[in-house]
Amino acid sequence: MSDTPELTLYHAPRTRSSGVRILLEELGAPYRLHILNLKLGDQLKPEYLAVNPLGKVPAIKHGDAVVTEQVAIYIYLADAFPDAGLAPAIGDPLRGPYLLWLAFYGSAFEPAIVDRSQQRAPDSRAMSPYGDYDAVISAVRSQLAGGPYLFGDRLTAADLLWGTALRWTTIFGLVPTTPEISAYFERIASRPSARKVGREDHELAAAQEIAAKG
Incomplete structure (x- = not known):
């Protein structure tokens, strides 16, 4: 066993x-x-x-x-x-930036996106977890400018998080669609893993819709 x-x-x-x-x-x-x-x-x-x-x-x-x-x-x-x-090891110079961008997603990006979707003004800069929405989006665009991934040529787990997130946030108009953002999330979406999960999720969602209707 x-x-x-x-x-x-x-x-x-x-x-x-x-x-x-x-x-x-x-x-x-x-x-x-x-x-x-x-x-x-x-x-x-x-x-x-x-x-x-x-x-x-x-x-x-x-x-x-x-x-x-x-x-x-x-x-x-x-x-x-x-x-x-997919994860830089402790001691790898990319370990710090890798953790930073994973943490930034949850601590700054998602709160900014939720406030934007609810048309809700953030708290004062001193109390806001992200400062302001434009600064968050600017930071994302700057990081992607070097491409093709967050850390140049190296794909990490952080790219799988950000690639899927940027796809749905642009679809819903919560993040502006720009050439670098579009190219980035399409690069992730075109991977065999993403295509497989997309197909299987489509089938699961359809079956759940039927089940929910009784």
């Missing part, structure tokens, strides 16, 4: 957990899916709230370790499967 701990992804199609599926495919990690139908409220049932009390996806269970929070999952998985080379 293998001593490799079982890895489970708690997943709902067309949500933030789709990006984690793409990461798992890129890592070549063996995993199983625990599918949640958000339309039926599976995420709010006691069984799942025992995994993530906030009732959000994604979440993973790796052996006895349970990890929630999107950015934490990316860090954990990329470090857990180092042979894929």
Whole structure:
């Protein structure tokens, strides 16, 4: 018997957990899916709230370790499967910038995008987690200018997070579509891993729609 701990992804199609599926495919990690139908409220049932009390996806269970929070999952998985080379190791000069851009996504980018989607003015600069929206978008564009990935030619787990996020935020008009942003997220979307997850998520979502209608 293998001593490799079982890895489970708690997943709902067309949500933030789709990006984690793409990461798992890129890592070549063996995993199983625990599918949640958000339309039926599976995420709010006691069984799942025992995994993530906030009732959000994604979440993973790796052996006895349970990890929630999107950015934490990316860090954990990329470090857990180092042979894929998607996480600069401690001591690598890129480790700091890599962690910075993962943290920046959750601490600055998403709050700025949520405020923009709700047409909500941020708190004062001293209280805001991101300062101002334009500064956040400018930082993203500047980082992508060197291309083709966040750190030049080196693909990392951070690119899989940002590539999927920038695609949906531009679709909904929350981030301006620019040549460098479009080229970046299309580069990620064209990868076999993203295409596979996209096809399978489409089928899952269709089946869940039918189930929700009874």
